[in-house]
Amino acid sequence: MTSVLAHQPCWRDLSADLTDTRLTLALGHEPLIDLRLERGEGLNVYLGDHRAAPSLQAVWAGCYRLLASDPHCQQLTWHLSQPPHEALLDGLLLATDIAGQYTCLRSLFWQRPQPWLGETVAPAYPLHMVISAGKRHPLRAPKPEGEVYRRFDSRLGQWISLRTLDIELDLERFSRWQNTPRVMDFWEEGGTLERHRQFLETLAADPHTLTLIGCFDDQPFAYFEAYWAKEDRIAPFYDVDDFDRGIHMLVGEQAHRGPHKVASWLSALTHYLFLADPRTRRVVAEPRADNAKMIGYMQAQGYHCEKEFNFPHKRAALMMQSRERFFDGCSLL
Incomplete structure (x- = not known):
């Protein structure tokens, strides 16, 4: 992707x-691209100015706006007089058997890490197997810091973002959330600030767990843990892959509960984990088996219950989402 989209927040100024x-489309105050649309069995896209060769940025913006406006649109067919070499190399467009026609597939578009990961995107960490605590697993990359994901949710009309937890900034908020009776019922981690500091410091030192804060319009509302399943206690309970990720989820702010908010943050969290490493095939979770509400929310987002099993501390439901299913049925807007 061009440097503007890959490393700057300019795409947030996209207007349509x-x-x-x-x-x-315009980016800031500058015209970007003008497209003519023909709707039939699919959506056909033509340049308003046939003489101009669109930039990669302009093609991306056109694909994004059209796909983000209709969750049922699975494919765009672009009609271009000149081969879009950058877009073809980038995987944004695919060549067809018909000269001058190129397709953008929803399932491929949302797998591209930019601009959702901002500056945090990096090549896949080299594979090197190690053994820790008696478990053989890939050596994990250093944890990212700061904002790791951002996307505008057009259903809510809000930005959903994820940033890494900062203990000094987030400790009091985290402690307040954990001491909420609703949260304590499932997490059972209530306690003092000092206890919660030790809890977070332990996770910060653990290379297999990444602690995240979820934000709507930059206001924190939730705490998430993303862990590598191969090193986790869940590993013996299913056929775990080297790059499977697991999640723990806590919505702390009452105003951000409800199915419409879960649909936004759960899809964003899952999207982030699939983008963070292209080798991640599955995202798993193990809510308490009697937590019917959360299980229902997850099923509504494409997760399925593989089975129930017994952890030492709870009866759990193994919830699972595959990369293929997530992107093939991707309804991100």
Whole structure:
């Protein structure tokens, strides 16, 4: 992707004028691309100015706006007089058997890490197997710091973002959330600030767990743990892969509960984990088996219950989402 989209937040200034037959895009105050649309069995996209060769950034912006406006649109067919070499090399467009026609597939578009990961995107960490605590697993990359994911959710009209937890900044908030009776019922981690500091410091020192804060419009509302399943206690209970990720989830702010909010943050969290390493095939979770509400929310987002099993401390449901299923049925907006 171009440097503007890959390393700067300029794409957040993308504005659109969309009708059934036209899409005009601007980035900030600068015109970006003008498209003519024909709707039938699929969506056909034509350049308003046939003489101009669109930039990679312009093609990306057109694909994004059209896919983000319709969760049922699975494919765009671009009609271009000149081969879009950068977009083809980038995987944004695919060549077809028909000269001048190129497709953008929803399932591929949302697997591209930029611009959702901002500056945190990096090549896949080299594979080197190690043994720790008696478990053989890949050596994990150093944990990221700061904001790791950002996307505008057009259903909510809000930005959903994920950043790494900062103990000094987030300790009091985390402790307040953990001492909420609703949270204590499932997490059972209530206690003092000092106890919670030790809890978070232990996780910070653990290379297999990443602690995250979820934000709507930059306001913290939730705490998440993303862990490598191969090194976790869940590993013996299923056929774990080297790069499977697991999640623990806590919504701390009452105002951000409810199925519409879960649909936003759970899809964002899952999306982030699949983008963070292209080798991740599955995301798993192990809510308490009697937590019917959370299990239902996860099933609504494409997770399925593989089985129930006994942890030493609880009867758990093994919830699982595969990369293929997530992107093939991707309804991100």
